[in-house]
Amino acid sequence: MRVLVAGGSGLLGREITRAALAAGHDVTVLSRSRPGRDPLDPRAAWLGGDVTDAESLAGKLEGHDAVVDAVQMPNSPFEDPKKGVTFERFDLHGTLNLLRAAEAQGVGVFVGLSGVGAAADAPYHWQRLKWEEEQAIQANRSEWVVFRPSWVYGARDVSLNRFLGFARFLPFVPVIGDGRTRINPLFVQDLGEHVAAALTLPAARARVFEIGGPAVLTMDEVVRVALAVAGRRRLLLHQPKWLMKTLAQVVQHLPGRPLTPDSVDFVTMDGVADTKGLEETFGLRLTPLAEGLATYLGRDR
Ligand SMILES: NC(=O)c1ccc[n+]([C@@H]2O[C@H](COP(=O)([O-])OP(=O)(O)OC[C@H]3O[C@@H](n4cnc5c(N)ncnc54)[C@H](OP(=O)(O)O)[C@@H]3O)[C@@H](O)[C@H]2O)c1
Numbered sequence: 061m062r063v064l065v066a067g068g069s070g071l072l073g074r075e076i077t078r079a080a081l082a083a084g085h086d087v088t089v090l091s092r093s094r095p096g097r098d099p100l101d102p103r104a105a106w107l108g109g110d111v112t113d114a115e116s117l118a119g120k121l122e123g124h125d126a127v128v129d130a131v132q133m134p135n136s137p138f139e140d141p142k143k144g145v146t147f148e149r150f151d152l153h154g155t156l157n158l159l160r161a162a163e164a165q166g167v168g169v170f171v172g173l174s175g176v177g178a179a180a181d182a183p184y185h186w187q188r189l190k191w192e193e194e195q196a197i198q199a200n201r202s203e204w205v206v207f208r209p210s211w212v213y214g215a216r217d218v219s220l221n222r223f224l225g226f227a228r229f230l231p232f233v234p235v236i237g238d239g240r241t242r243i244n245p246l247f248v249q250d251l252g253e254h255v256a257a258a259l260t261l262p263a264a265r266a267r268v269f270e271i272g273g274p275a276v277l278t279m280d281e282v283v284r285v286a287l288a289v290a291g292r293r294r295l296l297l298h299q300p301k302w303l304m305k306t307l308a309q310v311v312q313h314l315p316g317r318p319l320t321p322d323s324v325d326f327v328t329m330d331g332v333a334d335t336k337g338l339e340e341t342f343g344l345r346l347t348p349l350a351e352g353l354a355t356y357l358g359r360d361r
């Protein structure tokens with residue numbers, strides 16, 4: 061199969077690319093800039109394209125049997141409306157452009173990446189936009205699959221690794237909120253394996269799958285497991301959510317928007333995937349947190 065992975069240079073896109081190549085597919089990555097410092101798998105081709113600019117997609121999907129949409133707004137979850145960096149523009153309108161290009165260029169299968177919590181009446185606008193994105197995929201394609209990942213971790217993630225970065229030079233790890241946020245963290249390789257399998261699995265067609273790790277943990281438990289795997293002992297220092305949101309009200313006006321009130325909500329929202337349908341359909345193993353972390357943490361010990 062010829063597979064185009066839009067956003068294939070990102071955290072999830074790279075693993076999807078790796079798993080699709082391992083399954084014997086030809087893979088083309090589409091992104092705005094060719095990865096330089098962190099090159100792509102040499103077996104993958106690369107094409108420049110911007111999903112927010114429909115014209116830039118002209119002809120790019122030609123000859124492909126499947127498209128995976130693994131694009132994410134730069135610096136997510138920090139929106140910057142003045143610069144046009146919004147969930148609406150990248151998640152919804154970017155997907156609509158990709159859907160139109162897939163239709164025009166005769167691509168068969170469309171795989172979308174949504175997120176746990178996507179719903180028409182969800183509390184946050186990024187979850188409602190993911191829902192709209194899902195609706196657009198279902199309305200426009202006959203051969204589609206949507207995954208709703210929980211919180212994804214891996215060697216290249218910028219969330220859990222940020223916590224652990226603090227542990228290198230501080231005697232504590234800062235945790236926004238009370239640390240009781242509930243998540244079932246998903247190892248990025250498991251996401252890649254499932255997306256690659258979905259490309260050719262008839263039973264996965266026209267279905268939405270929540271996908272997360274095998275255990276539901278609190279954020280404190282996740283950080284403690286990660287510290288243990290990395291071989292460090294640190295205190296967890298909680299910063300009240302109200303305090304961080306107040307701080308964010310001020311610093312969101314600084315250049316680069318280091319923190320926004322929405323981003324505080326984003327990192328403290330529950331994210332538990334119900335994996336029953338996924339496990340029944342795919343039958344693939346989901347990696348426990350400590351095992352996934354051990355594949356890349358603690359190498360510098
Ligand atoms: N990470 C998670 O924990 C998580 C959880 C649930 C759902 N998801 C979903 O999974 C998807 C991928 O997330 P991720 O964490 O892998 O993102 P990521 O690491 O930030 O990667 C984003 C990718 O999109 C590309 N991109 C950005 N803007 C683009 C544009 N306008 N046109 C074409 N390509 C563009 C980037 O390359 P360039 O910048 O070079 O274009 C990069 O390849 C998103 O839909 C996200 O909502 C992620």
